Amino acid sequence: MSDKPPVGTWSDLFADGGEMGALMRATDWSRTRLGPVENWPGSLKTMLGVVLGSRFPMMIWWGPELLQLYNDAYRPILRHKHPASLAQPGAQCWAEVWDEAGPLVQSVREGHPATWMEDWQLFISSGDMAEETYFTSSYSAIPGDDGSVAGVLNTVQETTVKVQSERQIRMLHDLARRAADARSEREACQIAVDVLAANALDLPFVLVYGMDQSALSATLIAAHGWKEIDGQPVSARVPIDDQSAARDWPFAAIMRSGQELIVDDLRTRFGPMPSGRWNAPTEQAIVFPLYRTGHAAPSAFFVAGISPHRKLDERYRAFFLATADQVASAMVKARALEEEKQRAEALAEIDRAKTTFFSNVSHEFRTPLTLILGTVEDALARRQPLNGQELDVVQRNGIRLLRLVNSLLDFTRIEAGRLPLSFVPTDLSRLTSELASAFDSLVERADMRLIIGCPPLPEPVYVDQEQWEKIVLNLVSNAFKFTLKGEIEVSLHWHGTYAELRIRDTGVGIPAHELPHIFDRFHRVESSQGRSFEGSGLGLAMVQDLVNLHGGTVRAVSVEGEGTTFFVAVPAGTAHLPAERIVQAPVAATRSAKASAFVLDAAQWSPSTDRNDTSAIPASSHVIDSRPEQQPALAAGRILLADDNGDMREYLLRLLRPYWEVEAVGDGQAALESALNHPPDLILSDIMMPVMDGFALLRALRAQSSTSTIPVILLSARAGEEAILEGLDYGADDYLAKPFTAPELIARVRTHLTMAATRNALNAELVRANQELEAFSHSVAHDLRSPLSSINGFTQILLMQQGQTLDAEARELLEQVLLAAKGMRQTIDDLLTLAHIGRAELRRDPVDLSDLAQKAISVLQRLQPERQIRIKLTPGLTTRGDPGLLRTALDNLIGNAWKYSSKRAQPMIEFGATRANGEVAYYVRDNGAGFDMKYAHKLFAAFQRLHSEKEFPGTGIGLATVHRIVSRHGGRIWADATEGKGATFYFTLP
Structure with a gap:
């Protein structure tokens, strides 16, 4: 009887395999390496039936060559490899990934446990690319009929999409x-x-x-x-x-x-x-x-x-x-x-510009208002009409106010597009020459040269003459304001399609970073060294707007320190202008009254003006009150006046000169030089000035010992509590907002002069008293040291010559006398040092604190070589200060640590630095006796001790000396300690 099963039995093996079952049924297995199906081992047939019947991707690798058998669910994993991959050796099918997969398969074949890989990255050949794929996969052994590993089962799920x-x-x-x-x-x-x-x-x-x-x-x-x-x-x-x-x-x-x-x-x-x-x-x-x-x-x-x-x-x-x-x-x-x-920044910038503008325009309005109101009040007080000079002041400043108001209104109309314009054919050369020549005498008085080069143009240019006047006058007055020597040139050039106005000066120039902003509204070049700080910040912005309304352009080139040139180009013809604004009838070019207003305004910027000479003004014109019996007694003194406005200087001189000696200058730098050369008794200064403003003047005065105590009264157009506090924060003694009354000014000047005189007298008395005290202290020190030296010397002689004959108690008493004399001498020396610190001139030299600390420790080690103490010094700690005083401070602090750590078995002293509240703090630390922090407030007072004299001897002056030295350097000192565990003393030296 044959052992082979019926043929139909093996055909049932592929019956439930779907498309893969059909493919396997149609395959002539005898032509494959697996051979006829009837010769397959029973274990392979059994496992294949399981695989084909599963809906989960599975593949069998069978035999030494790992021949492949798989189900329908596995086919998508193979990509284009299927169907050639059926019964194909695994190493051949997966050649591109076999260096990773092969060792895992071989491990299972050798009997090792099954493998598990989650989201395993493999690059699988797919068409013409190595496709990025991910799998969760397992390899497990398949036993053969004899029980040995005959194959490997691969169960896999592709996770590419998930990963x-x-x-x-x-x-x-x-x-x-x-x-x-x-x-x-x-x-x-x-x-x-x-x-x-x-x-x-x-x-x-x-x-x-x-x-x-x-x-x-x-x-x-x-x-x-x-x-x-x-x-x-x-x-x-x-x-x-x-x-x-x-x-x-x-x-x-x-x-x-x-x-x-x-x-x-x-x-x-x-x-x-x-x-x-x-x-x-x-x-x-x-x-x-x-x-x-x-x-x-x-x-x-x-x-x-x-x-x-x-x-x-x-x-x-x-x-x-x-x-x-x-x-x-x-x-x-x-x-x-x-x-x-950007919107927030733009709004903030507008707000800043608005604040600056109102601050500037306040100054511009308050100064002429002060001059007008003050002159009128002065006339009313003396019951007399205004004289000719006073009428000139009132008229000039009234015109100035009118021009300021008109400028603001014009600017507002330009912004709103409501400025009435009429463009008429104009002889631009003649008009420009007439306007520029209005400054001729003013420029000549300033020892400069005005060059006007405006040759006739080949045709009339359509301009609004009133607005052209504003363009030319603003630019020429601007050139005069910022030109202190040299020349100003006004010229006109024809370029065929446009006329170009050039205004060149040899002035201070404009910094490169400011040049892009000079036409911005309210912008002012704050650091310009011009004739005056006055101005609303609208002039050049208005020039640009007016030029734009003419269809032209304006630009500037400048070299700081060499000068500036403005170029204004106005197109020829009328094509660029609105037709309804053109007036064909020619109008003769004539100089208007505006030129005179600009020239009068510019004349106030010159510090050398005849109006400052008030020696001929009768004293009766300066009566403060109509009732002489109520005049207060005025303190004598010399006043230095700084203001860049000529009329304001003249007005203040007329008020002050009948009572005090007054020197007037036009800017803060001149005031500083005068004060340093010949210190006045009081300084009266405007804030907004060229070259150096009032705040910078204050800082410079307070930085010099010869001028640091001079009383300073600031005059400003900025009113309100914030402005006053700002002025006082800068170090001013008083602040007077414009407009002010003559009696108020006189009263404040009188008060500060009286206070200064009293303060100076007290200071002189204090200096005299200190000198007497110093002489007394040296005399007393000498008188005390002499008997102490005698006591010390005779006691030592007695001990040396008679010591052997004295009993122990007598010798001990003599030694106590020596110790007391030594302590008394140390107390005298410490007191003299403490007194000297307050009087000594403070130096500010580079000081190596680490070196000073090392020297202090070296001295102590020489005095007590038997002491074994651990020292920790941070090298390279340097500062600026008085070397002698800082040596004394460190000697005391380190000596203090040396003394209070003497009873420790392993004493330690450390000198270093740390940061405290954003500044460098130096410290001396020890592990000695320490102290209770509730007594810390007593540490730096003279003769205050937290330990008994018997326990730790000393004078009680050392820490008071250190405190005074640190305070004189502008620093602070404090301590932190724990009783029985040591103390740390910190000090700062700004």
């Missing part, structure tokens, strides 16, 4: 989170690229291009993964045109379509591409347009490399789209924040 999706979602989440911190579009792009760079598996490279304002090109904003090719960087700027699209990114085509575009020919466009993380060059890229809200055209382009290990399927496309949308959203949010910040 890639989780990776991409994580990246998009990180991008949204981090991009929320971006404050500008550029920063948002850089953050986005940094986040995307962490996912090189999906994005081999990323580029973000921003559209230029011209819309003619795009500039690279951020990049990762492709910085250069063959040493050449990636395109930094890409033209938006079809000609360059074939050799660069096709941004023009994307702008037309408004859709993303796949770029397949990267190698053709750019040459060899970067290999990236897997050493496989990227051959494709996808480019997305990025839009801002409310804009039809893209504002940027997002370029992403397509992985060479992934197919660009719908899932991969959706990922690119989500990433591009996220980058666009980050840019939009960042731009919104940036615009909000």
Whole structure:
């Protein structure tokens, strides 16, 4: 009887195998390495039945060659390998991953336990690429009929979609989170690229291009993964045109379509591409347009490399789209924040400009108001009419007020577009010459030269004559204000299509960083060394607006310290002007009254003016009150007056000179030089002045010992509590806001002169008393030292000569006398040192504190060589101060630590530095007796002791001396201690 089963029995083996069963039924197994089915081992047939009947991906590797048998569920894992993979050896089928899979299979065949890999990354050949895939897989042994391992069962689940999706979602989440911190579009792009760079598996490279304002090109904003090719960087700027699209990114085509575009020919466009993380060059890229809200055209382009290990399927496309949308959203949010910040900054700048403007215009109004009101009040007080000179002052300042008001109204009308203009054909040369010549005598009196070169032009120029006057007069007066020597040139040039006015000066010039802002509203070049600090900050802004209304342009070139030239170009003809504003009838050019107002105003800026000579003014014109019997007694003294306005100087001189000696100067620098050369008894100073303002003058005065105590009264147009407190914080003794009354000014000057005289008398008395005290202290020290020396000397002689004959008690008493004499002498020396510290002139030299500390310790070690003490010194601690006084301070602090650590078995002293409240604090630390912190307030008072004389001898003056030295240096000293565990003394030296 044959052992072979019926043929039909083996055909049932593949009956439930689906498509794989059909394939296996149709296979002539005799032609395969497995041989005829009827010869297969029973264990293989049994396991194959299980595999084919399962819906879970399974494959059998059988025999030494690991021949493959698998079910329908396993087929997608094989990609294009199926059906050739059936009965194929595993090493041949999976050649691209066998270096990873083979050792695991062999391990199971050798009898080792089954394996388990979760989300195992494998690059499987799929068509023409090595596809990035992930599997959760297990290899387990299949026993043969004889019980040995005959094959390996591979159960597997592909997790590629899960792994890639989780990776991409994580990246998009990180991008949204981090991009929320971006404050500008550029920063948002850089953050986005940094986040995307962490996912090189999906994005081999990323580029973000921003559209230029011209819309003619795009500039690279951020990049990762492709910085250069063959040493050449990636395109930094890409033209938006079809000609360059074939050799660069096709941004023009994307702008037309408004859709993303796949770029397949990267190698053709750019040459060899970067290999990236897997050493496989990227051959494709996808480019997305990025839009801002409310804009039809893209504002940027997002370029992403397509992985060479992934197919660009719908899932991969959706990922690119989500990433591009996220980058666009980050840019939009960042731009919104940036615009909000810019709006806030613009509002803050407007607010600052407004505050500055009101401060300036307040000064401009209050100064003439002071002169007008003060002159009138003076006349009313003396019951007499205004004299000619006073009428001139009132008229000049009234005109100045009128001009200021008109300027403000004009500026407001310009801003609102309501300035009435009439453009008439004008002989511009004649008009300009007439206006400039109004400054001729003023410039000549200032020892300068005015050059006017305005030749006739070939045709009339259409201008509004009134506004042209403002343009010329503002620029010429501005040139005079900032030119202290040399010349001013006014010239007119014809350039065929336009006329150009040039106003050149040899003045102080404009700093390069200020030049872009000189035409801004309310902007003033604060550091300019001009004739005056006066001005509203509207002049040049108004010039620019008026020139623009003429269809022209204005610009300036300047070299600081050499001069400035303004160029005003006005087009010829009428095509650039509104037709309804043109008046064809020619109007003769004549000088208006405005020129006189500008010249009168500029005349106030000259410090050398005849109006300052008030010696001929009768004293009766300066009576403060109409009742002489109520006149207060005025303290004698010399006053230094600083103000850049000529009329204000004249007015103050008329008020003050009948009672005091007064010197008047035009700026803070001149006041400082005068005060240093000949210190006055009081300084009366304006705040807003050229060269050096009142605050800078105050700082300079307080920094010099010869002028530090001079009383200073500030005059300012800035009123209110905040302005007063600011002035007082700068060190002023008093603050007087304009406009002020004559009696108020006289009263304050009298009060401060009286107080200064009293203070000076007290200081002189104090100096005399200190000198007497110093002489007394030296005399007493000498008188005390002499008997102490005798006591000390005779006691030592007695001990040396008679010591052997005296009993122990007598010798001990004599030794106590010596010790007491020594202590008394130390007390006298310490008291003299303490007294000297307050009188000695403080030096500010470089001091090596570490070196001083080492010297103090060396002295103590020589005196007590038997003491073993651990020393910790931080080297290189330096400061600036008085070397002698700081040596005394460290001698006392280290001596203190040496003394109070004497009873420790292992004493320690440390000198170092730390930081306390933002400043360097030096410290001396010991592990000695310490003290109770509730007594810390007594530490630095003279003769205060926290330990008994018997326990730790001393004078009780050392720490008081240290405190005085540190205080004289402007520092502070404090201590921290624990009783029985040591103390740390800290001190600062600003």
